Amino acid sequence: MRTPKINIDPQNITDFNRTEEELEAFFIFCIFVANKNSSVIAQKVNTMFNDIGIGPFAYINFKLKEGKLRSWLEKHKIGQYTRFTLTLTQIAETFVQGDRLLSSCSLADLQDIKGVGLKTSRFFCLHSRANITCAVLDTHVLKWLNEVYGTTHKSTPTSYADYKLLEGLFLGECHKWQKSAVQMDTFIWQYYSNP
Numbered sequence: 001m002r003t004p005k006i007n008i009d010p011q012n013i014t015d016f017n018r019t020e021e022e023l024e025a026f027f028i029f030c031i032f033v034a035n036k037n038s039s040v041i042a043q044k045v046n047t048m049f050n051d052i053g054i055g056p057f058a059y060i061n062f063k064l065k066e067g068k069l070r071s072w073l074e075k076h077k078i079g080q081y082t083r084f085t086l087t088l089t090q091i092a093e094t095f096v097q098g099d100r101l102l103s104s105c106s107l108a109d110l111q112d113i114k115g116v117g118l119k120t121s122r123f124f125c126l127h128s129r130a131n132i133t134c135a136v137l138d139t140h141v142l143k144w145l146n147e148v149y150g151t152t153h154k155s156t157p158t159s160y161a162d163y164k165l166l167e168g169l170f171l172g173e174c175h176k177w178q179k180s181a182v183q184m185d186t187f188i189w190q191y192y193s194n195p
Helices: 020-032 038-049 056-066 069-075 081-097 107-111 118-126 139-149 160-177 181-193
Strands: none
Touching: 020 038, 020 056, 020 081, 020 118, 038 056, 056 069, 056 081, 069 081, 107 118, 118 181, 139 160, 139 181, 160 181
């Protein structure tokens, strides 16, 4: 069996028609990309999962059973090896050994995975599922909220209450601008990326 070619393009990240294998690779990208160059991480993830013959999560499970998960991450120079080894181990246990599908997981289900927080779960869902309303509180959105509302968070809040408050402000702005959450997120990202 041959899996489809994985081609994550950080300049065109939104895609509501990904296959399950493409969703798996995109989820891994969402986990690895935090505070890193998106083009570099996209290329690494594309390389890691092309021509493997099975889905990304099945391949992670294979590497785990082989006892080579960490060395595989090191080979691809992903960084944060202990953290990502634990995260990928839990992904293999949840989705392969637990026989779950990524496409049917809720935000809360995703956040149950060690290393997947409020921002990562929302980033994945916002750019892979149509009609979801949530906010990815990355540096661009936080900067924008600071300019509009005078908020003071410079990094993603770890408190659920703080996150939900800022998310509410973002979603209110979506309504005011008559944009979906994904359209607003992309608008803000482009505004700060192309001065």
